[in-house]
Amino acid sequence: MFLARYVFSLLFFTSPLQVAPAAEPIAKAAWEPVCNLEIQLRHTANKAAKISAAIAEALSAVSKTRAKIRIALATAKDRNRTIALEALSIALSKKEQELQADAETKINLALRAAAVTSTLRGRITEALSILLLGDTATSGSGYCLATSGGGSTAQADIKRLGCTTSLTELQPGASDPDTEHMSATGFAKIATTTSVYSETSGQSNKCTMLNIGNTANTNSFNSGTLAAGLIKITGATTGNLGAYNDALSATSRDATDLVRAAFYDASAVKSIQLSQYVTGQMQIAKAAAGKTTLKPIVAKLLQRQQPELQQTQRERAAEEIIDDVFGDDAKKMTTLWEELERKQVKGNQADPNKEEPLSGVxxxxELQEVLSYYEDFSRKHAEDLQIKIDQLEAKNSRAETKTTEQICNEKKDAETCRKDKNCQYDDKKKEEPKCVLSDKGKEAEAEKEASKETGKDEKTNTTGSNSFVIHKAPLLLAFFIL
Known part of the structure; x- marks a missing residue:
């Protein structure tokens, strides 16, 4: 009778046996390294901003330095100084080109790194923020992120670490993710050996959100990934962190995996040394004035000016010029630069003739305005000089084509006429010209005609050649004096 009642009760009054669904919270050992990775990747975004600014500032500094060197060149009078400054300007132009190439490549790389790592950080922040919502379930009795102790929530730990705090402003800096979290081959703390679920006593069945299983309308999901695959859930009570601690490439970018792409980009940003982007103008000039850099440039300038020199002669002359102007290892550059900064220049003020120290430009x-002023001045000076040379050459040419008699005939007064031994003044003549050839002048004219005939016979006009050299010399002298 008793047995019959027991069987009856089992069949009609007792509910079928139910297996409690797994609802384990994520272990601190799993979520904490993911949280820390979000913090570390902030360095990449901040350094990316610093790289962009550093390249732009360095490019601006080189351009300003070159403009000042061009101003010094426009006012230089010494030959060695002129050649050395021209070479330095060319070297700085090449530096500008290098920085422009960096602006095109490294700034783009930095921007991509900032975008990709920020996307990964956003996935981490969103995943942990959603899991934190489990803390409010059933008046605080449920939670989805476990702590090291039983029964508590992770709110305080997450708040302390700050990985769910949105980063709305970049803070440009030079630091990189530390090696504890990002090694040369991967994100060191994100390893498959780390179990996802908490095994601490008292923390089971606390996270309804992670009610894992394959029963429709009962379980949340069967398996899946969180935070772009950093957290992998493979079953009701199984899961681990993604395999991102090793074998990640810093040389080949995997664009199909956000975590791997973020590692590649973060590594690329980490490899960029900000110290190479110098902004001190004197330091820039001094670095560009090194003999190794300038020697081939000066030698090429000398080849253009003195093509008759041999290569070894040009190289030796180039070294001498560089040593003379900049000194061995650019030791004279400090003094030269300080003098240049103190130089009183014109062209920048409303009154173009008002002077101010170059350091104030x-x-x-503004530097381009000053440079334009001196280049215009040099151009005008050269044009005026050329006009004078052309006038002197024209006068010289006319003088060469006149006969001795014509020269005498052009003299109108007796005193001027009598000063020329080839001329004599005939005051008895009623008509001009009264200044005519003297006997000595007639002899000189005859000799000149005979000389011309001799020149024609020999097919060489040596008199004309000599006359050209004689008259050209004062023109060249005038050029260097002016």
Whole structure:
């Protein structure tokens, strides 16, 4: 009778046996390294901003330095100084080109790294923020992120670490993710050996959100990934962190995996040394004035000016010029630069003739105005000089084509006429010209005609050649004096 009642009760009054669904919270050993990775990747975004600014500032500094060197060149009078400054300007132009190439490549790389790592950080922040919502379930009795102790929530730990705090402003800096979290081959703390679920006593069945299983309308999901695959859930009570601690490439980018792409980009940003982007103008000039850099440039300038020199002669002369102007290892550059900064220049003020020290001209457009002033001045000076040379050459040419008699005939007064031994003044003549050839002048004219005939016979006009050299010398002298 008793047995019959027991069987009856089992069949009609007792509910079928139910297996409690797994609802384990994520272990601190799993979520904490993911949280720390979000913090570390902030360095990449901040350094990316610093790289962009550093390249732009360095490019601006080189352009300003070159403009000042061009101003020094436009006012230089010494030959060695002129050649050395021209070479330095060319070297700085090449530096500008290098920085422009960096602006095109490294700034793009930095921007991509900032975008990709920020996307990964956003996935981490969102995943942990959603899991934190489990803390509010059933008046605080449920939670989805476990702590090291039983029964508590992870709110305080997450708040302390700050990985769910949105980063809305970049803070440009030079630091990189530390080696504890990012090694040369991967994100060191994100390893498959780390179990996802908490095994601490008292923390089971606390996270309804992670009610894992394959029963429709009962379980949340069967398996899946969180935070772009950093957290992998493979079953009701199984899961681990992604395999991102090793074998990640810093040389070949995997664009199909956000975590791997973020590692590649972060590694690329980490490899960029900000110290190479110098902004001190004197330091820039000194670095560009090194003999190794300038020697081939000066030698090429000398080849253009003195093509008759041999290569070894040009190289030796180039070294001498560089040593003379900049000194061995650019030791004279400090003094030269300080003198240049103190130089009183014109062209920048509303009154173009008002002077100010070059050190007070700070922007590139202002420096270009000063440079334009001196280049215009040099151009005008060269044009005026050329006009004088042309006038002297024309006068010289006319003088060469006149006969001795014509020269005498052009003299109108007796005193001027009598000063020329080839001329004599005939005051008895009623008509001009009264200044005519003297006997000595007639002899000189005859000799000149005979000389011309001799020149024609020999097919060489040596008199004309000599006359040209004689008259050209004062023109060249005038050029260097002016």
């Amino acid at each position: 700070s922007t590139l457009p």
